[in-house]
Amino acid sequence: MKSQLSRTVRALPTLLRIGVAETVAYRAEFIVWILTTTQPLIMMSLWTSVARGGSFKGYDADAFVAYYLATLLVRQLTGNWVAWQMMEEIRMGTMAMRLLRPIHPFVTYTASQVAALPFRSIIALPLVVILLVTSASSGVTHDPMQLAMFPLSIAMAWLITFAILFAIGSLAFFLTQTMAIATLYFGLFSLFSGYLLPLDLLPTPIAKIAAVLPFRFTLSVPVEIITRTLPHGELARLLAAQVAWTVALIAFAVWLWNAGVRRFESVGT
Amino acid sequence: MRKYLRLAAIQLRISLASAMAYRANFLIEGVMATASLGLTLLPLIVLYGVRADVNGWDLPSALVVMAYFTGLRAVLEGLISPSLVDLVERIRSGSFDYVLLKPVDAQAMVSASRYEPWKVFDLLGAIALLIYAFYKRGSAPSPAEIGLGMGLFVAGALAMYALWIVCAAASFWVGRLDNLMYLLGAIFDTGRWPVMVLPGAWRFIFTFVIPIAVMTTFPAMALLGTLKATTALATIGGTFALLVVSRLVWRAAIRSYTSASS
Secondary structure, three states: OHHHHHHHHHHHHHHHHHHHHHHHHOHHHHHHHHHOOOHHHHHHHHHHHHHOOOOEOOEOHHHHHHHHHHHHHHHHHHOOOHHHHHHHHHHHOOHHHHHHOOOOHHHHHHHHHHOOHHHHHHHHHHHHHHHHHOHHHHHOOOOHHHHHHHHHHHHHHHHHHHHHHHHHHHHHHOOOOHHHHHHHHHHHHHHHOOOOOOHHHOOHHHHHHHHHOHHHHHOHHHHHHHHOOOOHHHHHHHHHHHHHHHHHHHHHHHHHHHHHHOOOOOOOO | OHHHHHHHHHHHHHHHHHHHHOOHHHHHHHHHHHHHHHHHHHHHHHHHHHOOOEOOEOHHHHHHHHHHHHHHHHHHHHHHHHHHHHHHHHHHHOOHHHHHHOOOOHHHHHHOOOOOHHHHHHHHHHHHHHHHHHHHHOOOOOHHHHHHHHHHHHHHHHHHHHHHHHHHHHHHHHOOOOHHHHHHHHHHHHHHOOHHHOOHHHHHHHHHHOOHHHHHHHHHHHHHOOOOHHHHHHHHHHHHHHHHHHHHHHHHHHHOOOOOOO
16 A cells, blocks of 8 residues: 555656656647637626626626636636546557556546646636736735635535546546536536526525535635625634545545446547 | 548448447437536526616527527537548658548548437527517517528538638647647637627627628517518628638648558
């Protein structure tokens, strides 16, 4: 057990380097993936143009700008395409290569996706600057505690998103139509995570459902932490719930993988 | 011409047969269609729950745009994208060679290579939405408006097809660009809103650069009877121009095709 752990730790720098090389090699693909997450910009324009006629349920134009910029920032930093990567590898049979390595694929996939983060930050940094210097800064919290917890919350949001997509990817061991499930996931995500609309604008019954689902913790929670001023008790409660979801979903994803991999028969040459 | 119609019919029959093989999908697709319609409507419900009018668009007219969006999305996901995803896959695996060898035009062959018949549910949803919107509006469109509205729906579908073909042609040069389709899909999503609701810069982009407005907003205005005749003509002219450009791009792409098979 100990040797496996130390082996994994020793392999990490190499795995990250491979990930960086992959991202650079498929840079056109990577840029397209990044552009697909720019939907919040259009929603932002739409809602600011609506809010110009007077504030909308407590949101004025600046609040909408701050909300959607923060959404775009969190989405850029937490988005990944591990489910698609896995479906492709399972379908093409190249998964066999990955299984031969003495490290759990959860780790190798994580490394491969984490390596894209520096490139994603290139897009994310200008957003932070705009968020801080324009009038949208009035919609950003000044509480030092919340600002300090923001990166932590993003990191957990990353892990939750990754775990869910890893689980969806693992479903490819059982099903052939995994693509439809990924589409379904994105539909649920865009509604219940606050990607489409701030959760407090949703009709009450839907907002109630959103409160108990994990999607909220992949996007809305970090966005709320940076754009609202929350009592510290509330902040602690949100972060604790995020930790719980992170642990539970990673455990579930790894369990699903381990159950599925036994059914894997390599295809290809 | 007859040959191509027969070819399309055969390919449709194959797709229908394979759709029937997965009959359980019938239920799944039905549920998905209803759910995605609800999801599309939600922001609209939230918006018009507070405001009665946004830049001159009330709820029924925005619903008509939404209906056009849903209908076009059904065409996109049922007809255009399955075929083109298929094409990208064939280019990558090299089996596109066999398509080129066949004695029919390759574009016609790939454009109709696969259908998702169950998407017909989304089309039905769009029609239901249209009926509801005009019921809410309290007035039915005149026959002339219906005619123009349907004509522009076809034009919108053709314009969309042209954009997607250009995108697919790009994969001849770049190889791995399947996700370009995702990107176009994400951009197309904006079509659910009347373009006049967006600020000026976006309005310009979505009318002239990526003509999403031409596909949903303008046809909806035709049905609502608020579209100027000149805009209608420009829409149809623009669609033709797009089709011609996409054909040229496709031919150029074919010429530079180098097989990936070994």
